Amino acid sequence: MQPTTPPSVSTRLRINGAEHVLDIDPRVTLLDALREHLGLTGSKKGCDHGQCGACTVLVEGRRINACLTLAVMHDGESITTVEGLASGATLSPLQAAFVEHDGFQCGYCTPGQLCSATGMLDEVRAGWASAVTADVASRPTLTDDEIRERMSGNLCRCSAYPNIVAAIADAAEADA
Numbered sequence: 001m002q003p004t005t006p007p008s009v010s011t012r013l014r015i016n017g018a019e020h021v022l023d024i025d026p027r028v029t030l031l032d033a034l035r036e037h038l039g040l041t042g043s044k045k046g047c048d049h050g051q052c053g054a055c056t057v058l059v060e061g062r063r064i065n066a067c068l069t070l071a072v073m074h075d076g077e078s079i080t081t082v083e084g085l086a087s088g089a090t091l092s093p094l095q096a097a098f099v100e101h102d103g104f105q106c107g108y109c110t111p112g113q114l115c116s117a118t119g120m121l122d123e124v125r126a127g128w129a130s131a132v133t134a135d136v137a138s139r140p141t142l143t144d145d146e147i148r149e150r151m152s153g154n155l156c157r158c159s160a161y162p163n164i165v166a167a168i169a170d171a172a173e174a175d176a
Contacts, residue, residue, distance in 0.1 A: 005025065006025060006026055006027070008023040008024055008025055008026075009023070009024060009025075009026045009072050010022070010023050011023075011024055011033075011071055011072050011074075011075045012075055012076055013033070013071065013074060013075070013076075013077065013079055014076075014077065014078045014079065015034070015038065015040065015079045015080075015081065015084070016040075016079075016080060016081060016083055016084030017084065020038060022037050022038075022071065024037060024071055024072070026070065026072045027070065028070065028071050028072075029066065029067055029068070029069065029070060029071065030057070030059075030064075030066040030067075030069045030070065030071045030073075030074060030079070031043055031045060031048075031055045031066035031067045032071075033071035034057070034066060034079075034081060040081050040083055042081050042082035042083045042111045043055045043056070043057055043066055043081050043082065043111055043112065043115075044108055044109070044111060044112065045067060046108070046109070046112075046155075047067075048067050049067070049068075050065040050067060050068040051155075052109070052112075052154070052155045053065065053109070053112045053113070053116060053153045053154030053155060054108060054109050054111070054112040054154075054155075055067045055112060056111075056112035056113075056115045056116045056119075056153075056154060057079055057080065057081050057082075057115050058079065058080040058081075058115055058118065058119050059074055059077055059078070059079050060077050060078055061078075061080075061119065061122060062119060063115060063116050063118075063119030063120070065153075080115070080118075081111070081115070082110075082111035082112075082114050082115055085114060085115070085118060092114075092118070093171050093174055093175065094114060094117055094118055094121070094167070094168070094171040095114060096171075097167040097168070097170045097171040097174075098110065098113075098114065098164070098167045100167070100170070101163045101164075101166045101167035101170060102160070102163045103160060103163045103164045103166070103167035103168075104158075104160055104163075104164075105156075105158035105160045106157070106158050108157070109154060109155060109156045109157070109158075112154050113151070113154050113156070113164055116151060116153065116154045117151065117164075117167075117168050117171070120147075120150045120151060120168070121168070121171065121172055121175065123150070124140055124142055124146075124150075124172065125175075127139050127140065128140070130146055130149045130150050131149055132145050132146055132149040133146065142168075142169065142172045144165050144169065147165045147168050147169060147172075148161070148165060151164070151165075151168070
């Protein structure tokens with residue numbers, strides 16, 4: 001018996017403010033939909049197992065690994081990729097801080113780092129505690145340890161961590 005391919009599914013995604021309707025195989029990951037169907041190659045395929053964070057995007061403002069979720073699961077949802085963080089040619093404050101602090105070396109992890117840090121800063125603004133928050137009843141203080149814990153799902157093979165932490169701390173301070 002020949003294996004059959006499931007019929008394509010019409011999926012509507014709002015990506016970086018633009019509406020996209022895709023007729024895709026329901027088994028296509030969000031990462032592959034972004035990269036292969038829409039040409040948004042900023043999100044990287046690192047491990048394809050949710051272990052490195054290179055594919056991190058924001059879905060409805062929450063950071064997720066795009067390699068671990070199916071595109072059809074996000075029908076009608078708003079997705080922000082690294083391409084959507086800047087405002088035209090103007091970098092977001094976090095992107096500018098990454099440049100200023102050399103928060104990248106080879107740059108492969110940078111899109112995921114930026115999306116994750118953007119989501120993480122929103123979590124801190126909302127008062128969400130982390131595993132290292134000393135007092136979960138109070139507003140979190142964004143120490144280097146807090147940043148490292150909150151960014152622990154994003155790996156950098158070049159080990160630019162000190163610069164990444166400094167960039168995030170600088171952007172958080174400017175935002176405060």
